[in-house]
Amino acid sequence: MKKPVLKVALAASLTFSLFHAEAALAKPSEVVQAQPYKVFDQRIVNKVNADNMYNHIEHLSQVPRIAGTEAEKQAVEFIKSELESYGYKPEVQPFTFLGYTPPSAMELSVSELGGEWELQPFTYTVSGDVSGELVSAGLGTKEELADIEAKDKNALEGKIALIKRGEIAFSEKVLNAAHAGAVGVIIYNNEEGALNGTLGEANDSYVPAVALTKAEGEKLAAYIDNKQVTARLKVEGAVTEEKTSYNVSAVKEPTNRKKDTGDVIVVGAHHDSVEGAPGANDDASGTAMTLELARVLKNVPTDTKIRFITFGAEELGLVGSTHYVNNLSEEEINRIIANFNLDMVGSRDAGDLVMMTVDGEPNLVTELAQASSERLNGAPLPYEQGGRSDHVPFAEAGIPAALFIHSPTEEWYHTPEDTIDKISKEKLQDTAEIVGAAIYERARFDNMGPKPKKIKKEKNQAFYHNKEIR
Numbered sequence: 001m002k003k004p005v006l007k008v009a010l011a012a013s014l015t016f017s018l019f020h021a022e023a024a025l026a027k028p029s030e031v032v033q034a035q036p037y038k039v040f041d042q043r044i045v046n047k048v049n050a051d052n053m054y055n056h057i058e059h060l061s062q063v064p065r066i067a068g069t070e071a072e073k074q075a076v077e078f079i080k081s082e083l084e085s086y087g088y089k090p091e092v093q094p095f096t097f098l099g100y101t102p103p104s105a106m107e108l109s110v111s112e113l114g115g116e117w118e119l120q121p122f123t124y125t126v127s128g129d130v131s132g133e134l135v136s137a138g139l140g141t142k143e144e145l146a147d148i149e150a151k152d153k154n155a156l157e158g159k160i161a162l163i164k165r166g167e168i169a170f171s172e173k174v175l176n177a178a179h180a181g182a183v184g185v186i187i188y189n190n191e192e193g194a195l196n197g198t199l200g201e202a203n204d205s206y207v208p209a210v211a212l213t214k215a216e217g218e219k220l221a222a223y224i225d226n227k228q229v230t231a232r233l234k235v236e237g238a239v240t241e242e243k244t245s246y247n248v249s250a251v252k253e254p255t256n257r258k259k260d261t262g263d264v265i266v267v268g269a270h271h272d273s274v275e276g277a278p279g280a281n282d283d284a285s286g287t288a289m290t291l292e293l294a295r296v297l298k299n300v301p302t303d304t305k306i307r308f309i310t311f312g313a314e315e316l317g318l319v320g321s322t323h324y325v326n327n328l329s330e331e332e333i334n335r336i337i338a339n340f341n342l343d344m345v346g347s348r349d350a351g352d353l354v355m356m357t358v359d360g361e362p363n364l365v366t367e368l369a370q371a372s373s374e375r376l377n378g379a380p381l382p383y384e385q386g387g388r389s390d391h392v393p394f395a396e397a398g399i400p401a402a403l404f405i406h407s408p409t410e411e412w413y414h415t416p417e418d419t420i421d422k423i424s425k426e427k428l429q430d431t432a433e434i435v436g437a438a439i440y441e442r443a444r445f446d447n448m449g450p451k452p453k454k455i456k457k458e459k460n461q462a463f464y465h466n467k468e469i470r
């Protein structure tokens with residue numbers, strides 16, 4: 001969001017008017033009514049420093065920070081030491097997940113049919129070296145396989161199934177074929193281009209599964225029509241194993257424990273990135289903003305606890321944030337009044353700042369940020385419906401939660417081009433000011449903000465970043 005010029009003028013005049021606050025308070029006027037907010041906001045705005053965030057993003061985005069790798073661990077150490085340098089005692093929460101290493105080699109040979117195949121692995125395929133008759137299995141639906149087996153009970157037993165993309169998920173096709181006895185699966189595309197698919201999650205019942213292009217698949221299907229053909233499929237090096245990722249958190253305790261409201265505000269981001277992407281915007285930007293807000297809010301007087309968290313393994317399905325929320329007691333969940341989730345908050349090439357809530361409805365987070373953006377920039381932030389990030393497990397637990405993101409997202413998203421040179425200091429500054437002022441409005445003493453509202457608890461499908469599953 002572009003900042004109106006007005007704001008700079010306002011900030012400049014405020015420094016002056018602070019001097020005269022005492023005198024001004026004596027005279028009731030509209031200006032006086034508005035004054036307290038401005039003073040409180042300026043406490044945050046004056047401290048937010050885009051250079052800090054930019055430098056942290058630069059440090060974090062040297063290499064991809066894939067969950068469970070050494071690079072993630074180094075990012076975690078960096079986040080921890082930064083928090084310590086602000087005076088916090090950060091906690092590192094380890095958790096395990098099933099990590100997947102893709103195949104190192106794949107090979108397909110079809111008897112009497114030479115040539116190279118443009119094989120692509122399905123993420124989560126298992127390794128194996130299998131041989132058998134190559135048989136067409138249509139779209140690989142349960143109904144189709146039942147029809148095939150009605151004619152020949154062992155139609156797929158010990159065979160390699162050739163299946164067309166479409167209608168059901170890749171994982172279902174593989175499981176249906178494996179259930180019918182197939183020892184390997186080849187799925188070919190139903191549109192031009194390579195098929196880069198995933199089976200979604202690890203499963204012991206999978207058989208080796210690879211993808212072919214549409215042209216290759218149609219060629220194979222024609223070749224095996226009314227003809228007995230043997231094939232051999234080799235997938236090597238694919239491994240599913242337990243890995244460890246981490247959440248890092250730091251707490252700003254209420255300034256005066258006697259005035260502790262018992263409420264907790266959580267602000268956070270994910271520090272991991274996807275394979276091949278240095279993740280400057282996704283989500284070193286949110287991580288750097290979480291750090292900056294932790295620094296800015298460290299010593300401001302509050303009657304509410306603020307917890308700063310960076311999550312691991314978001315890109316693998318919101319694993320870290322889900323682990324975090326699942327390990328909270330009912331009492332702890334009830335104390336969290338708001339979750340501010342910062343994911344992709346600094347791209348020069350993305351659209352304007354928006355908020356997304358899982359149910360598309362406003363809540364305490366959107367109300368606070370609409371009010372702060374209106375005070376700071378003269379216009380309230382829009383909100384819309386959206387999941388796919390770490391606010392989802394909080395919302396599912398009934399906690400008012402929203403994602404802050406620039407929309408539409410930049411085209412570099414999840415690519416090797418998500419680098420520091422695409423980061424806008426202006427967007428970092430603007431977003432951090434809005435979020436910081438929103439949090440402070442609620443957390444400071446004698447807050448005059450809206451009262452917290454618990455949203456209806458409901459299960460939402462935990463969508464995350466664009467993962468193609470069918």
Ligand SMILES: [Zn+2]
Nearest residue numbers: 282283343344
């Ligand atoms: Zn992200």
